[in-house]
Amino acid sequence: MxxxxxxxxxxxxxxxxxxxxxxxxxxxxxxxxxxxxxxxxxxxxxxxxxxxxxxxxxxxxxxxxxxTRALDSVAVDPVRRTARIGAGATWGAVTAAAIPHGLAPLNGSSPSVGAVSYTLGGGLGILARQFGYAADRVRALEVVTADGVLRRVTPEREPELFWGLRGGGHRLGVVTALEIDLVAVERLYGGSIAFAGERAAEVAGRYLEWTRTVPESLTSSLAALVHPDLPQLPEELRGRYVVSVRVAFTGDAAEGERLVAPLRGSGPVLADSLREMPYAESPTIHSDPPFPHAYYGEGLALRELDAGRAARVLELTGPGAPMMTVVQLNHLGGALAGQPDTPNAVPYRDAGFLLRLLSPLGGTDVAAVRSLYGEVSGVLGPLVRGRSLNFSFGGGDRTAGLHEPETAKRLAGLVSQFDPAGLFGGPY
CATH class of the missing domain: 3.30.43.10 (Uridine Diphospho-n-acetylenolpyruvylglucosamine Reductase, domain 2)
Known part of the structure; x- marks a missing residue:
């Protein structure tokens, strides 16, 4: 040490x-x-x-x-289809260990994100509508609680703590490892279609209609941003306002093409990377930035979303916004809507969409970003169910709305039992 x-x-x-x-x-x-x-x-x-x-x-x-960065071991059991993941392991490392066995974790879009931390917050993966949250597939956790005891937590040994750690975040102890189920996925049909941002409202409206027609085996999101004018970006995207639809589908390519066909008429297509790919290439669907940077973000769980409100959100956050804002709308439902066999603390399972806002902070005032996000929340009004633990970036003291009141009360009871002195941050 x-x-x-x-x-x-x-x-x-x-x-x-x-x-x-x-x-x-x-x-x-x-x-x-x-x-x-x-x-x-x-x-x-x-x-x-x-x-x-x-x-x-x-x-x-x-x-x-x-x-916990050095606790980065990953051990795959191909017979049981499980992986034991150390607290410092990234999703990229877990995916690399699972792929040779024809298996995949329920990883998020960025391979550099810590797998354990992401799972404790719920874990919204690229195949989430088919397989649910990563937290739903946890079999066991190893956690140091405030009394200095290293516990192995399972449904049988510590049922209430097992419930709270999966979706409750970090306030119950320091998780050093977890054991999680893997899924039998070797390839998928996926990628993105980029449209000119001048048609943003139309693309968003058609996307919302389209999500009502797709099977659970297709997980998607819509993203909108003004791309910086940088030489490493494709020429057709540099400096442009672009709206993209990202897709991950475990069916065959022919069926994938049939499913996405209604989207292609949404407007002029600037780029199209949809294809059949090995699972190892799945990070290219979202192409999250791999380099450290400064940002502030918010995630809002929405009951539903209509085309009019979506258009207004894009208007507020588009080229006329006071700062660069990346908007991502994740389609939820499917397996995300049901509790796993052993229920957990992941909130807002009845949400239809997750709206994610992220703003780079280079030279941008955090108060100005919060003001803009407040306007967006005002537009959405009663559609907002609550906030996402994994996608609330910046200001670690902003805990309001991260869980439903009854879930927050139950988590607070666990804190009182396992951390009465508030060593890990106090009550929920």
Whole structure:
């Protein structure tokens, strides 16, 4: 275990908000995590975990930050179709370990995101409508609780803690590893179709109609942004406002082509990457930026969305917006709408869509971003069910709306039982 005093901070993907722990612990083993928690508890210091740093840790100012980056082991059991994933492993590493066995995890769109952290927040994957949340497929977790005990949590041994850790986030302890089911997927039909942003409202309206017709085996999202004028981007996208539909479908390519055909008439197509691909190429569907940067973001779970409100959201966040804003609308439903065999704390399963907003912060005032997001929320009004734990980037103290009231109350009861002193951030 490496322990460093005040002033130390780990490398982080999110660079927009400084992390100032009183002590940084670079854990090499689960026992290092246990020792760090015992150290923090004895001194009444807040403690939180940090893997890749795509999100932000909770209360860490002057406290103990445990870096789990070195706990990055991945072990696949092809017979049981499971993987044991260390807290520092990325989705890219898990996918690479599963692919040789004809298997895939329920990973998100970015291969550099920490698999364990993403799963604790629910885990919305690229095949989510068919297979549900990543948290739904967790079999066991290994977690250090506030009393300094390293526990193996299963439905049989710790049923209530097992419920809360899957979808409740990081406030019940430091998870050092989890065991998760894999799915038998080797290839898919997927990619994106990019349309000229001048037709954004029409594309969005047609997309919303189209989502009512597709099977659960097709997961999709719509994205809209003004692309920066950078040489690494395709020439047809540089500096342009573009609306794209991203698709991941586990059926064959011919059926995939038939399903997406209604979208192709939405407007002039600037780029089309839809194709059959090995699962290893699935990160190209979204092409999330691989480099660290500063950003602020919000995720809003919506009951439903109509074309009129969608058009107004795109108007507010498009080329006339006061700052660059990336909009992504994820189609939910399907397997996401039902509870797994062993229920968990993942909220808002009745939501039809997830609206994600993200704004780079280089030279942009956070207050101005929040003001714009407030306007968007106002347009959506009663359609907003709540907020997404995995996609609320920046301001780790913004916990309102992350779970339904009854779920939040149940999680608060778990905090009172397992962390009465609020070592990991206090009540929900």
């Amino acid at each position: 490496s322990s460093q005093p005040t002033g130390s901070a780990p490398a982080t993907f999110q660079t927009g908000f400084p992390i100032r722990p009183g002590r940084l612990v670079e854990a090499a083993t689960p026992d290092d995590v246990r020792e760090a928690v015992v150290y923090a508890a004895a001194r009444g210091l807040p403690v939180t975990a940090h893997a890749t740093g795509h999100g932000l840790p909770g209360a860490v100012e002057g406290g103990v930050l445990v870096s």
